[in-house]
Amino acid sequence: MSALVARGVTRGFDHPDGRIEVLRGVDLAVAAAEVVTVSGRSGSGKSALFAVLCGFDKPDAGTVEVCGAPLPAVPPWSDCGVLPQALGLAQELTLAENVALPLRLSGRRAEVADRVGELLAELGIAALADRYPQEVSYGQQQRAALARAVSARPAVLLADEPTAHLDHDSVAVVLGLLRRTAGEGTAVLVATHHDAVHRIADRELALAEGRIAAV
Template sequence: MSAPVSDHPTIDNAVLSARGLTRAFPHPDGPLPVLRGVDLDVAPGELVTVSGRSGSGKSALFALLCGFDKPDTGTVTVCGTVLRAAPAWSDCAVLPQALGLAAELTLQENAALPLRLTGQSDVEDRVADVLGELGIGHLGDRYPTEVSYGQQQRAALARAAVARPSVLLADEPTAHLDHGSVPAVLGVLRRVADAGTAVLIATHHDQVHRIADRRLSLVEGRIDYSAT
């Protein structure tokens, strides 16, 4: 049965757009469709959450939106440019489920990496501010293997937020956090959006949905706009 999908509402000033995204993965019985024609827009300063059952395609969608993977059909546009490879971190910063922290760098060095690579100023102050906001400022000189996975996740969020990107994608940003750490993470995500970044979050946590401007649902590989 096809997913109950209403018309996609176009946003004229969207900084992140997807049109007709499809993706299937190899399977012994033939290609397994995961995304079946996803359309979405996110505007500057907007925080949008995407929910869906495990296996609904949320992570697959985020991999396409940030250029980690390529769609079988359809296009992704970031900052007015059709995505053909992973964009600059200043255009689209990512908090993936795998985190992707460099084991040989401290948490502070990991968070500072996007700024160092682009030669930006005030790196130490900007990183210290975000790490402190996330409650891990005292752990900045530790390596990822020396802290909990939840603390690593906050460091990965700091790395994305400190870049002040046009788009920030966060895949399950509260999945590994203790209850007391969640408000700080939500505060950073909301602040980043309020500063003008388009923030898109895949989550199944009601706490995250409560800070959103819009909530979308991924059903059978499509965005169900009738549920928003």
């Protein structure tokens, strides 16, 4: 069974020149333990699609299911881990506290110390654990946001351009974490323009004119 399924998803936005239809009946499915990438030119609707798939936005029509159930308005991190382009780290929390947040919200406090330490070390930012987001670089914030997204071992991971602000070595580390996360059973969907990300994927999709097609 696919962990993430979208059927007939449409989404449009009003504009002074008329309504713009960004998503036009998108169908996709991502299985557990699978890495799937989505490419498309800037403005093609990748971020709009991801916003619908993770519950940040509602489609005009169509459905989204996670593990066979309709996506709730606010899905728990254990169902859907999200790395948005805007990152959304809580500025009043340290990097370690941000990464721990999904575990604390799900009542899994006993896992916090080991899991947070493991992820920060793997992503090369363990020395920054007690710093606040505004005290580190954007690339370091991005790695912390990825750690937060996977900390609760979600059924689905949605990562929007996870390598956009990283150097070569950091990209390799992130790719390793994405593959390991899939290996633990998570369905991983990544929006990317980066060839290295496509190379670790099981399948590649492209979004064009509001529709998804295999590459």
